[in-house]
Amino acid sequence: MQKTGPLKAVLFDLDDTLFDHRFSSRNSLVTIQQQYSCFQHITIDELERVHITLLEEIHLQVLRGMITLDEARIMRMQRLFAHFGEQIPISIAEEATKFTRQTYQSFRRVVPGAIALLEALRSRVKIGIVSNNMLVEQQEKLKHLGLKAYIDVLVVSEEAGFIKPAAEIFHIALARLQCKAEEAVMIGDAWQNDIVGARGAGIRAIWLNRAGMPCPDPTLATEITAFEPIEDVLALLSLPS
8 A cells, every 4th residue: 555644745737637728729629620621521529639649749749859839839730730631831830820829828717626626725735736848838827827826836847857757757846845755646637647657756646537538547546537526635635624
């Protein structure tokens, strides 16, 4: 059984854990589907599935310093069009990227229940974020969403020099929070990056499975499907409601 101590810190992933990235992304895809004919013969679910695959693949190049976020967005758009049979020049890719980015930004929201949970935690434990992304990108996101005041430590792969699921990025967060692995819990939506990564660093994990996917290994994490009711999440953290 994993050794645990008095809870001193809760770590969160940001995208699709505290920030509802999928909601923003899906709405941006709905608008681009309406705008460009090559996407109008497919379902939004299929368009989203391909987009997620491209996003995950290309974002790794960003995290490894091979391309910038802006370059990644253009590349992703060109490959999305190409997947559905249309080769587009850079000018169209830039136009479509700008259009979808504006829509994405306008639909940004916090995952339901996240703020109430952070409110309940802030006076009891330290709160950290461990994210595979760029520092400025995530700082702006926290500010826009009204989450900045709740966060004690923000650790992103760009400035940490490590990418989840590497244990080192979690160790950096623990050091900044001044707590041991057994005194922390990691909550995240990405099984490999958040759950396997946290357990590899010796941190207890809670899997936020909002999509209802099959659990790869129930022995590695406690599973929740939402942050509500807050009392249930606090109970899993061994904190009174």
